[in-house]
Amino acid sequence: MKKTLIILLKSLGVIAIAIVLFLAIVFIVNMISNKTEQGKIESYGQPVQVDGKNMNVTIQGKGEETVVLLPGFGTAAPALDFKLLVDELSPFYKVVVIEPFGYGLSDETEKERSMENIVSEIHEALQQLNIDRYTLMGHSIAGIYGLDYVNKYPNEVSAFVGIDSSVPTQGGMDDDFPLETFKLLKKSGLLRLIMKLGGDPYASLSFDDKTKEQMKMITNKNLNNATTLNEMKNISSNFKGAQNLTFPENLPTIFFIQANNTDVEGWIPLHKEQVKDSVHGKVMTLEGEHYLHHTNSKEIVENFREFIKEIK
Structure with a gap:
């Protein structure tokens, strides 16, 4: 019995040492990789002063009308993530991609990530750029921030476009x-390892290799940073805060949503409910995943332009 116990204790000791060594290697590799990648991330866009910090913004196209793009939660590099959609929009519009604090090349912030603060900061960035009339086009959680935005600045927003955008009353958003x-x-480096083992999320998409590599490095930099974790903490309150808001009935509103969303119950009816009282409201279903602009950009732009033409 004594020999067995000694062998067992030694085995446990070896396992414990192996685990500690493994975690130490993961931590060191992550630290080195972070420093190396920091020097490889290439600048794009332009910094705009908002609340004393730099918010990164990209502008492409010279159309008379402006489209402002807002990202979904956790989209690490919005300007690059929207690249395929921007390329389709820019021959017809001036396209502005906002990278909120904690995203892309924008600074982080210690200011609470409430819906009010996020919306105010986006508006301030556009004011700094002297952009005061535009279509607001947003993906995922931008459906929540956009809902607040169009009610606060109705004289500036000419239309709202949701790309599989969130709805305040959808289920599952009150979880901790x-x-x-x-x-x-993130701090331990395990997040980098998990992402590495999870495969390449951009492998089958039409981004060029350079853009894919930049997105991966910026994802490693931004994912689960303090600013986006604070936004995550505020998700429940932000969704609740938008539940009493509706899109203005005279605001042209179109939603491009997944045809087969199995994660959120009633996905299509929830969006139809949002535009039921709109004079110019429409819901279009598309075959694809949540990031519809990765695979359906051409279809989105064609139908958006047709929608605006019909209204005019």
């Missing part, structure tokens, strides 16, 4: 997120 776990995963 394990923020400390996410923070630990």
Whole structure:
């Protein structure tokens, strides 16, 4: 019995040492990779002063009308993520991509990530650029921020376009997120390892290799940073805060949404409910995943232009 116990204890000791060594290697590799990648990330866009910090914005195209693009939650490099959509829009419009604080090449911020603060900061960026009339086009959680935005600045927004955009009353948004776990995963380097083992999310998409590589590095930099974790903490309150808001009935509003969303119950009816009282409201379903602009950009732009033409 004594020999067995000694062998067992030694085995456990070896396992413990192996685990500690493994975690140490993961941590060191992550630290080195972060420093190396920091020097490889290429600048794009232009910084705009908002609340004393730099918010990164890209502008492409010279059309008379302006389209402002807002990202979904956790989209690490919005300007690059929207590249395929921007390329389709820019022959017809001036296209502005906002990278909120904590995203892309924008600074982080310690200011609470409430819907009010996020919306105010986006508006300030556009004011700094002297952009005061535009279509607001947003993906995912931008459907929540956009809803607040169009009610606060109705004289500036000429139309709203949702790309599989969130709805305030959708289920599952009142859950508590394990923020400390996410923070630990990032600091330890395990998050980088998990992403590496998870495969290449851009492999089958039409981005060029350089853009794919830049998106991966910026994702490693931004994913689960303090600013986006604070936004995650505020998700429930932000969704609740938008539940009493509706899109103005005279605001042209069109939603491009997944035809087969199995994650959110009633996805299509929820969006139809949002435009039921709109004078110019439309819901279009597209075959694809949540990031519809990765695979359906051409279709989105063609139908958006047709929608605006019909209204005029």
